[in-house]
Amino acid sequence: MFDPPIDLSDLPGYQATASTRPARTAFLGRCSTKDNQDPRSSIAGQLAEASALLAPGEAFTAHFWDVESGMLGLDERSQGSADDYARLGVPVPRDGGLRELLEWVERGELDRVVCERISRVARDMLPSLQVEYHLASRGVTLECANEPRGGMTTGQLELRRTAQVRAEIYRHELLEQSMRGQRQHAAAGYRHGPPCYGYIAVVDADAPPAANRFGGGRPKMRLALHPDSRRADTVQEVFQLRREEQLRDSEIARVLAADLDRHPLADGQVLWRPTRVRRMLAQPKYSGYQVFGRCAARTNRSRINPIADWVWSREQAHPMLVPLEKWHETQLVTAQMQQRQAPGWDRVNEAAAQRRIQLRAVRESDTHILYEAAGRQFVLPRGDLPAAVADEVIAILEAGA
Structure with a gap:
């Protein structure tokens, strides 16, 4: 219906030239x-x-x-x-x-x-x-x-x-169903993730078999105390050093490293690091309760979800190393220590609060701390923060807001 008014089929280009190269x-x-x-x-x-x-x-x-x-x-x-x-x-x-x-x-x-x-x-x-x-x-x-x-x-x-x-x-839909199952799994006290220092994972022989499942399925597991009792003692001492003596992560790591006979390293661990101490102090499972959803596992494992969003087991699910009240007190001490910044930090903290940006410590040494905020990482000295450095940090926060 769209042909030309006269026959043009004898003209070059009337039909598209087929490619001689085979399609790939x-x-x-x-x-x-x-x-x-x-x-x-x-x-x-x-x-x-x-x-x-x-x-x-x-x-x-x-x-x-x-x-x-x-x-x-x-x-x-x-x-x-x-x-x-x-x-x-x-x-x-x-x-x-x-x-x-x-x-x-x-x-x-x-x-x-x-x-x-x-x-x-x-x-x-x-x-x-x-x-x-x-x-x-x-x-x-x-x-x-x-x-x-x-x-x-x-x-x-x-x-x-x-x-x-x-x-x-x-x-x-799959994610919603999976998350629903994970929450119920944790609420029943079953293990999530690798066991933390001081515990091992054991199969719960009393757990009911999975319904409507052909084959064996993965066994349900709970946490149990590590056979080496020194590890449990180490956990309790770490919490005591923070709660009663208010030692920093690096100071606690040095205490542990000074006596490895009393404070053995975990499998694959070569030395006690402040980051490991920090994770240990924040771990609520030492209270005997199973906890799920602390970290944003799929997007950023280093980001901690609000405590109100955590899923706690209905009752204590494994042996307790630190009473929940003592764990709570330790978290308050840690928060107070983090707020005790030198005067040079006041403007930085105010700028971060105004822009609702979290200034988070990633790791630290005896003299410096690596922070992360607004999608950037930067190393800052401990103690007083020079005015020029504070201005640079505020500029980074403003750019990332």
């Missing part, structure tokens, strides 16, 4: 961790579905796939080593993961990328869109085997965006 098509796949899915069947199944989009006689130029969570950001993807993937025994060749795919695209070595469905690119919509945009801006098409072929672009786009939204909603 890559396979992109992903499955969750090997604990949740069997990558051998999952990746092979995705490849079989994606192969339906190949032309007769065409083969994939390269294969890119990952075995990891689709909730990771682009900068966190494709972290596994070649040896790790070789041990999985997946019957599909691997030229890399998503990160390597983007590098191939950047070098102009691909024309088309095919995957089973858009959620295999990423669970979150933002990184999925970022990959799609990156490919399109370099002339590389992204096709999904579960999307219809032909028709109008708007229909295909609506289906793809709907699938991306659904994938992200499913991701949040």
Whole structure:
């Protein structure tokens, strides 16, 4: 219906010239961790579905796939080593993961990328869109085997965006269900994370089996006192040195290091560091209660969540090393010591408070402290803070506000 009024088919350029170069098509796949899915069947199944989009006689130029969570950001993807993937025994060749795919695209070595469905690119919509945009801006098409072929672009786009939204909603649903289970796990007193100094993890033989689960499942564990009783004594002495003598982290570390026979190091520990002492003093599990949600594990493990958001077990779940009242008193002493800044700190603290920026100590030595605030880290001396240094710190806080 849009033909010219006369026959122009004899003119050069009447029809687009077909490229003589065969299309360079890559396979992109992903499955969750090997604990949740069997990558051998999952990746092979995705490849079989994606192969339906190949032309007769065409083969994939390269294969890119990952075995990891689709909730990771682009900068966190494709972290596994070649040896790790070789041990999985997946019957599909691997030229890399998503990160390597983007590098191939950047070098102009691909024309088309095919995957089973858009959620295999990423669970979150933002990184999925970022990959799609990156490919399109370099002339590389992204096709999904579960999307219809032909028709109008708007229909295909609506289906793809709907699938991306659904994938992200499913991701949040999984997180909500997982967090609900983690809270109940902690409330019942079962262990979360590695055991802290002075404890070991033991299987709770009295724990009920997981309902509606085929197979054994992971056993529930609780904390128990370490067989070396010196560790329990060390924990109690650390709290006493802070609470009664108000020693700094570095001073307590020196006390412990001076007598390793009484204060043994933890496995893999080479010396007593102030940061380890600080973590020990902040650990509420020494009160005998199980506690979950202290740190922002997925975003920033160094950031401590508000205490009001922590999940405490309904009752004491393991042997107590420090009574909860003494732990509470120790936290007050620590807070008071942190507020006792030299006069030069007044303007810095006021500037931080006005901008609702937390000035947090990361680690320290006998003479200096490494602070973090407003996305920046800087080293400041102990004691008096020179006016010029205070001005520079305030400028950093103002820039990050």
